[in-house]
Amino acid sequence: MRSLKDISNEELLNLLKSWNQPAFRAKQIRAWLYGPRFAASYDEMANLPASLREKLAGGVAPFALNVVQTFTDPQDGTIKWLSELQDGNTIETVLIRVPQRTTVCVSTQVGCAVRCVFCASGRYGLVRDLTKAEIIDQVMLACRELGKRVDNVVVMGMGEPLMNLDSLVAALDELGSPETIDLGNRHVTISTSGIVPGIRRLAELRRPWNLALSLHAVTDEERARIIPTEHRYPLEEIFEACEYHRTLTNRMLTLEYALIDGRNDNHATLERLASIAHRLRAKVNLIPCNPNASNCKSPGVRRCREALAFLEQSGIQASLRISHGQNILAACGQLRQKRSEVRGPRP
Ligand code: SF4
Secondary structure (H helix, E strand, O other), rough: EEHHHHHHHHHHHEEEEEEEOOOOOHHHHHHHOOOOOOOOOHHHHOOOHHHHHHHHHHHHHHHHHOOEEEEEEEOOEEEOOOOOOOOOOOEEEEEEEOEEEEEEEEOOOEEEOOOOOOOOOOOOEEEEEEHHHHHHHHHHHHHHHHHHOOOEEEEEOOOOHHHOHHHHHHHHHHHHOOOOOOOOHOOOOEEEEOHHHHHHHHHHHHHOEEEEEEOOOOOOHHOOOOOOOOHHHOHHHHHHHHHHHHHHHHHEEEEEEEEOOOOOOOOHHHHHHHHHHHHHOOEEEEEEOOOOOOOOOOOOHHHHHHHHHHHOOOOEEEEEEEEEEHHHOOOOHHHHHHHHHHHHOOO
């Protein structure tokens, strides 16, 4: 069954017309979907006639996700949802709350073709791309939980976003529309492992969404140890694509850098990281590596702070990300993997 957020307004109008319903019903339906209640079922749409609700329920799914597990971190309030899609596949979505803002981290694919060695999402490769509705409804899930529009959307969940760019752009454009939740472009961050054609395509769309590059290693040799050959591009090509993106969008790049004890936290490596950040005029986000996600070990708080101080002294805008949801396996793909371990991986 198709999802409501996958059909255009025109298609919805035609559907309503075929049932002899007035056009204003489409507006009513959209008002229910995008606030203030962010409806996920036709039963909630109280001003629609019961007969219309019944017809809609028989032909178009009101919500693309069925939440099967919810985990809340008792320490920081981070929520992680495992949702089942219509075909039985599962995806993860995370809502992070800090006092100043709320952020939802969404998935764009079931599995991932890039297969970074440290990542649970890529372990079984790519299963399929998510649809526009499946991406939008992860944001709606967060809005429903909050009872208001979420502040930020980060596209850093399962999947490589730039390998499902059409659905992602359609979803983000819809969420940015004043007729939906009017999410400002600057409140969106798309994170990539460095898919060069995708970065260039994204640049040419000229949307001022933020771009983050998961760098994690400063030489091609080191990167080869964490990203398999098939979807790994040479660093120089990635940097040129990032410069192209900045030229066309005027947005500052963020370099995401997972600090791994004894691997990429030594002085020479950090010096090289600073020089890359200077060249790309990028800020650096240091992330102590998530011990749940891999065999990697985090360097410890003191070493992480020293790395931060070194970058700042080198004139780089840098931050140290505090990991949220450590108690609920909040790194992408871990819940889905845990469920697969229990039920066996899908073919
Ligand atoms: S880190 Fe991102 S790009 Fe790499 S396998 Fe995981 S989801 Fe894919």
